Amino acid sequence: MxxxxxxxxxxxxxxxxxxxxxxxxxxxxxxxxxxxxxxxxxxxxxxxxxxxxxxxxxxxxTRAALMADVVRHVFDHEMAEYEDVRARTGLGNHLYDWPRLLWAVLGRPSGMAVLEILQATRSDPELAALVVPMQEAVERSALAVMRGAFGGDEAQALTIMRLMVWSVRGLSIAERYLPRRAETEDAIELLGRLLQQAAPGGRIAELGPLLVK
Structure with a gap:
């Protein structure tokens, strides 16, 4: 046989x-x-x-090279996650959905690791030389995606994106040291509702009057 x-x-x-x-x-x-x-x-x-x-x-x-690759990998994975969540749930089809969507992704251990790496660039020149340009490239890529989805000029889109991303990152830090998840999620929900009131159609251009200096 x-x-x-x-x-x-x-x-x-x-x-x-x-x-x-x-x-x-x-x-x-x-x-x-x-x-x-x-x-x-x-x-x-x-x-x-x-x-x-x-x-x-x-x-x-070097350790810095490894940390930089972590940042690159996490960003690529996060972009795939956003698309997966949007495809499965529809969450993210409007601008005001994004605080919740960002929280679902950036609040994970991978997102927190990237945040710690970014903070460490302040005292590590070698790490900063690798990570800061990469973070700038990441922001440009994310900005192009946001403008493609929700319109707006570059300055408007950048302002809104930074408001949402860094509000969520800040709340993820609060969640670590003040672990009251329901309260943190209430803050995320409030940010989304404020954006919905300001831009009910979910477009960046609707926020134009609020962004005039």
């Missing part, structure tokens, strides 16, 4: 590399969530990922 065992397919080097890098990114997010940015050492991250420190350094020569 012939052996019916199906041979295992060997992974390519590219697949192994992608798997290891993803494990390190996930481990970094977990380590920052557990021990904070300062406590998330490369040794601890490598242990959490189940790889040697040498293997980690093969993929990321």
């Amino acid at each position: 012939q052996d019916q065992t199906i041979p295992k397919l060997r992974r390519t080097q590219e697949e192994r590399t992608a798997t290891t890098r993803m494990a390190l990114i996930d481990a970094t997010i977990a380590a920052i969530g557990e021990w904070g940015y300062a406590g998330a050492s490369t040794t601890l991250i490598a242990q959490t990922a189940g790889v040697s420190r040498g293997a980690m350094l093969h993929h990321f020569a």
Whole structure:
């Protein structure tokens, strides 16, 4: 009788590399969530990922390079998450939906990890050199998406986007240190309602009179 065992397919080097890098990114997010940015050492991250420190350094020569890749990965993943939520629930089809949508995504451990990395750029020039330009590029990409969906000129859209994103990020910090989720969610809901009253059609141009200096 012939052996019916199906041979295992060997992974390519590219697949192994992608798997290891993803494990390190996930481990970094977990380590920052557990021990904070300062406590998330490369040794601890490598242990959490189940790889040697040498293997980690093969993929990321410095801690700053790893943190920068975390920011890049999280942004790409968040954009996919926004689209998934919009497709499944319809939430996000109006401008005033976005505080709730942002809260659903930015309040996750990955969003909090990015926030800690951004804060750390103040005292780490190497990290700032990698992350700040990336964050600026992220903002430009998000701004293009927002204008495509809700119109408005660039200055208007940037003002509204920063109001929503950084209000939600600030509330995510409050949630960590003042863990009263119902109150935080009430604040998110209020921001959405204020935007709905100001722009009932869900378009940025409706907010024009409020943005005149």
